[in-house]
Amino acid sequence: MSYAEQWVALATQIKSLVRAGELYGLFQSYRDSDTYGAGKFLREQSVVLVQAIEQFRHDFSHVLPPATIARIDRFLGTTLVQAVKNNETDSVRGALVGLAAFEAEITFLLTGRQEHIKARSERALLHLQRMLVVDTEASAKWKTAFAAGEVACERLGSVHLLSHGIYAFKVDAIGARTDLVYNEPPSDASLAQAVEGIVLTEWKIAKHADGAAAAARAARVQADLYSQGALAGLELTSHRYIIVVTPKILPQGTLGPDERSDGGVIYRYVNIAIEPDVPSKVAKELPSPKKT
Numbered sequence: 001m002s003y004a005e006q007w008v009a010l011a012t013q014i015k016s017l018v019r020a021g022e023l024y025g026l027f028q029s030y031r032d033s034d035t036y037g038a039g040k041f042l043r044e045q046s047v048v049l050v051q052a053i054e055q056f057r058h059d060f061s062h063v064l065p066p067a068t069i070a071r072i073d074r075f076l077g078t079t080l081v082q083a084v085k086n087n088e089t090d091s092v093r094g095a096l097v098g099l100a101a102f103e104a105e106i107t108f109l110l111t112g113r114q115e116h117i118k119a120r121s122e123r124a125l126l127h128l129q130r131m132l133v134v135d136t137e138a139s140a141k142w143k144t145a146f147a148a149g150e151v152a153c154e155r156l157g158s159v160h161l162l163s164h165g166i167y168a169f170k171v172d173a174i175g176a177r178t179d180l181v182y183n184e185p186p187s188d189a190s191l192a193q194a195v196e197g198i199v200l201t202e203w204k205i206a207k208h209a210d211g212a213a214a215a216a217r218a219a220r221v222q223a224d225l226y227s228q229g230a231l232a233g234l235e236l237t238s239h240r241y242i243i244v245v246t247p248k249i250l251p252q253g254t255l256g257p258d259e260r261s262d263g264g265v266i267y268r269y270v271n272i273a274i275e276p277d278v279p280s281k282v283a284k285e286l287p288s289p290k291k292t
Contacts, residue, residue, distance in 0.1 A: 003060040007110055010052055014103040017045050021096040039092055046084045046095040050076070053102075062264055065237035066230050068109045075102045117166070117197030117236040124164035125243070125270055128157070133276055142274040146205060146245060153245045154180045154203035157272075165196035168241075170203070175227030188231050200226055200240040207247065209254060215244050216255045216269055223267065239266045249273040 024038050057064075057072045064072075075081065080098045083091040131138050145152035158168040158180035169177045169186060179186045180201075191198055202219035206212040219242045230237045244255055255269040 003056075003064055004110055006056060006060070007106065010049075010056055011103050011107055013052070014049060014099050017042070017049060018096050018100045018103075020045075021092070025093075042096070043084070043087055043092045046092060046099065047087060049099060050081055050084050050095075062262065064264065065109065065114065067235075067237060068106060071102075071105055071109065113197070113234075114236060114238055117199065117234075118239055120164050120196055121161070121166050121199050121236065121239070121241065124161045124166055125241075125272070127164070128160050129272055129276070132272070132274060139275060142245075146247070146274050150203060150205050153205055154201070157201070157203055157243065157245075161199070161201075162195070167191055167195040167198040168201040169198060170201060171222060171226045171228075173225070175225040177228055191231070192234060195234070197236055198231060198234055199236045201243055202241070203243050203245065205245045209246065209248075209250055212244050212246055212250055212254050212271070213256065216242050219244070220267055224261070237265070239268050241268050241270060243270045243272060245272045245274060247273065247275055249276045 021042055024042060053072065054076060057069070057076070061069065075098070078098070080091070080094050084095045132142060142153070142156060145156045154168075154170065161168045167186070168180055170180060172178045177186055177198075178184065180203075186198075200223060202223045204215035204219045206215045223240045223242065226240070242255070244250075250271045250273075255271060258266055258268050260266050
C-alpha cells in the first residue's frame with residue numbers, strides 16, 4: 001500500500017473519532033455523567049491514533065515529502081500529544097481538536113497542493129509539445145534556441161512554464177536553487193506571491209537520438225545534487241523533471257522509464273521535439289506489416 005492510500009485510511013479513522021467526540025460533547029451537554037465510560041474510550045482511541053501516526057511516519061519516512069515529515073514531527077512533539085500518550089484525563093478534547101487540525105493539514109499536503117502543482121507542470125509540458133506541432137512561429141524560436149545551445153532552451157522553457165504558473169529552476173554545483181533565466185538564486189518571498197508552484201527541472205539537448213539517453217543520465221546526476229530545503233506548500237517535492245530537447249520525437253523508452261530515487265522522489269523523463277512529425281505522417285513512414 002502506498003503512503004497516499006495508507007494516509008486516506010488513517011485520515012478516515014481520525015475523522016470518525018472526531019465525529020464520535022462531537023456526539024459525546026453533544027450528549028454531555030444534556031447529562032454530565034459518563035456512566036458507560038465514553039470519555040475513557042475516546043482517550044484510549046486517541047492514543048491508538050497517535051501510535052498509528054508514529055507508525056505511518058516510520059513506515060514511509062523514505063518516501064514522504066520533506067514538508068509532510070516536518071509537520072508530522074511537529075505534531076508528535078507537541079505537549080498535547082504527550083498528554084494523550086500519558087492518558088491524562090483532560091486530554092481528550094484537546095486531542096480531538098488537534099487531530100482534526102492535523103488531519104486537514106496533512107491531507108492538504110499529500111493530496112491537495114502537490115497534485116495541483118504536478119498537474120500544472122504536466123499540462124505546461126504537454127502544451128509546449130503541442131504548440132511546437134501547430135505554431136510555426138514558436139517552432140522557429142525553439143529551433144533558434146536549440147542551435148544556440150542548452151542554456152537558450154532552458155530559458156525558453158522556463159518562460160513557457162511560468163505562463164502556466166510554474167516556476168522552473170535548476171540546481172547549482174552545491175545543490176541550491178538557480179534561476180534559469182538570470183542564473184542566480186531566486187527570491188522565495190517573491191515566488192510565494194507570484195506562482196502556483198515551483199519545480200526542479202534539468203534541461204539537456206541531444207542533436208541525435210543516440211546521445212539522448214546519455215544526456216538524460218547527465219541531467220539526473222545534476223538533479224541529484226539538490227539539497228536545499230523545500231519551500232513548504234509551494235514546491236513540488238514528489239517529482240523532478242528531466243527534459244531532453246531533440247529535433248525529432250524519440251522512440252518510446254529511449255530516455256528510460258520514470259524512476260523513484262532512494263529518497264522517494266520520482267524522476268520524470270520528458271522529450272520535447274522542436275520539429276516533430278505529426279502522428280499521421282509518422283504512421284505513413286512506418287513499414288507496412290507483413291502479411292502472414
